Amino acid sequence: MALITFSGYPCSGKSCRAQQLKSHLEDFLQNPSYAGPKLKVQILSDDTLNIERSAYDSSRSEKPARGALFTAAQRQMGQDTILIVDSLNYIKGFRYQMYCAGRELKLRMCTVYVLTPAEMCKRWNEERTDGRKYAPETLDNLIMRYEEPSSMVRWDSPLFTVAWEDADVPAHDIWKAVTEGIVKPPNVGTQSVPKAPTDALRVLESIATQTVSAIMSAQSLAPSLGGPATLSLPSSSSSTLTVRINLPPRNVTLSELQRLKRQFVAVHKKAMVIGTTEKGQVEFGERDVAEKFVQYLEENFKP
Structure with missing residues (x-):
């Protein structure tokens, strides 16, 4: 349902803010005025995964x-969960990776910058x-490498900044973002692509060959040129x-059909190799192939 990514320096108070x-x-979920779906709130952090601070050495x-953090986040993302990822998340590329995973599942997302x-x-x-x-040298290194979130980039927005001197987090604004915010559609590159059936090539070749033979037979039996034919x-x-085709007002040669x-x-x-066809649909049934081939012929016949 929602993904909330915390980001900030090490030891900046992120875990305290996440608990708040x-x-x-x-x-908000237990309030009688709430009429939305039943949701649970979960916090995922280095501590819940038993990741030692020395891992950042x-x-x-x-x-x-x-x-490990990203894999666990993917497992816990869902339409029935508001997931709070309480970790450093100091690399913008990692925050973008989390954003793409959430977008693929059609989650509302926001970032909280502590x-x-x-000093x-x-x-x-x-x-x-x-x-x-x-370790002091590890802390200095992480602070030096920290990539600050920006509300100008889509994977960090909407961005809520919580200063160390603030008494609390802007809970109402975050609640509105995760319950009423825009759900962005998945990127094309992140969507699973339907595959063609294993016998698609055989059906394609067979139906196209049979259609060519049927057109040549229809022309040899019909004295008139052109027009609709079954x-x-x-x-x-x-x-x-059975399929219907509109033939041009002339004899179509075998070489042209081939x-x-x-x-x-x-x-x-090529569509089979890529895993998709026009409009993202994979249709390689015998009737689908026959109708597509007939349509292709009608569009490409010369007058």
Whole structure:
């Protein structure tokens, strides 16, 4: 239903803000005035996944840690969940990856930027006694590499900034964003593409060849030139497959039909490799192929 991505310096207070927001969202969901779907609020963080702070000491250990976070986020995203991702999320490319995953599932999304001065983050890190302290050099490195969210880019917007001195998060504005915000359609590149059936090439070649033979037979039997004609084609089912075609006012030669057939097969063979056809539909049944081929011939016959 919604994805809320937290971002900020290490030890900037993100977890505290995430808990504040979770409490507010649960209150809104339990309010008698709420008439929407039944939802649950979940927080996903490095701590819930048991990712140690030392994972950020080197790029070799950080990469699988981010991968574990992203995989867990994908599993928990859903239409019945408001998912709060409480992690550093300091790389804009990673935030974009999360955005694409949420968009594919048609979730509403927003970003919460917890803004805290670097010196205060370092002091809070030193004061930690829960065993979740960053090494000083790691903390300096993460702060230096931090890529600040921007409301000007689609994967960070809408963006809500919470300063360290603010008493609370803008819960009402975030609630409105995750319940009334625009649901963006999935990117074409992220959508699963339907595939052609395994016998599509055989059907394509067979139906096109049979159609060419039927047209040549119809021309040899009909004394008049051109006009509508009914073609009877053999079918794998018990019934005969019939299609109608408008022939030009002249005899269509076999060489012309063979040329158009090769062009038609080549175009649709490419569609099989790509995994899609025009308008994103994959239709390789015998009747579908016959009707498409007849339409293709009518559009490409010379007067």
